[in-house]
Amino acid sequence: MAKQKKLSKSQARRIEENQNKRIAKAKRQKASDQPLDDSQLGPQSFAQVITRYGQHADIENDSGEIIRCDIRRTVKSLVCGDNVIWRPYNNSSSEFAGVIEAVEPRKSEFVRPDFYDGLKPVAANIDQILIVSALLPDLTPSIIDRYLIAVEQLDITPVLIINKMDLLNQDNQSLVEQTIELYRGIGYQVLPISATEEQGVKDVESLLENKTSVFVGQSGVGKSSLVNAILPDVNILTKQVSDNSRLGQHTTTASRLYRLANKGAVIDSPGVREFAMWHLEDEQILDGFIEFKPYVGLCKFRDCQHKKDPGCAIKQAIKDGKVSKQRYQSFLKILQTNSEIDLRHNSKM
């Protein structure tokens, strides 16, 4: 797992306060008291988490049955894709049929930084990450770069999906074409598609074969619509509409795993308004710009910051047209935003 930047004192304090509040709330809630007596539980078996709702989760066993479970308080972190050990209740009077007792170590995880909760896992045990962006809301390469940085920290190759190509017009055409060319030039696979017009959906489907993949990206880019296009029977609510039932409200905020006929599985994740990078060190952000790599070691000074330093090989590569200036500016912008966040937090101490 990638090493993570140390939280600033005020970040750590805020996150801890929030966790303490939640623990206190959970203790107050009588309803979450679970029958933990051994005689009330059946034998242990394995399953995978399909989705998690607060203190509960839907898990799937080897026969493909979905079982709604409580989660033992000793389980520290549980997310869609986790492999778990659970036990059924012998006599269940509630809607919950068993309890999750333990989580197997994760082979991989995609996390997002959350202002109140610190790093939150989005999905576990994934083989592939598809970064979805779209022509509406506007196609924003700077947001794509943030997701790329996050994925490049892992041992996983990202794929870029550009959705809503049906909305291509004279105003956005050159931006869209340049963006596709930019990322293909770096070596990324880029799939321009339309989920609702079903263009390119088959290509996405073939990418998902025999793997567990996750769709990540801003809210509204069409991640759920794409799952619906691949699995028309699923019918996920798009546009964040939720019914008034207790569980229904969570369906748009939690990741959920769907199985495909091609032995693949895809996880639909909730959108994030802003994908922050404060958990990453400057060097980790640099690692996210994979096309800079051949030049990093060639800078005149070993501690080159690649900003105003003389003899910077990355800046030379831009002059030589080998590296895109736009990506370099995006790199600088993210570093700057991060240093502003650090300053703000440190000045509060």
Ligand SMILES: Nc1nc2c(ncn2[C@@H]2O[C@H](COP(=O)(O)OP(=O)(O)O)[C@@H](O)[C@H]2O)c(=O)[nH]1
């Ligand atoms: N024009 C167009 N609209 C789309 C397309 N895909 C999704 N949408 C619309 O974009 C909105 C957000 O889609 P949704 O799947 O909820 O996005 P999510 O937040 O990423 O899951 C919905 O109104 C969809 O109908 C597409 O390919 N073309």
Ligand SMILES: [Mg+2]
């Ligand atoms: Mg969605």
Ligand SMILES: [Zn+2]
């Ligand atoms: Zn340099």
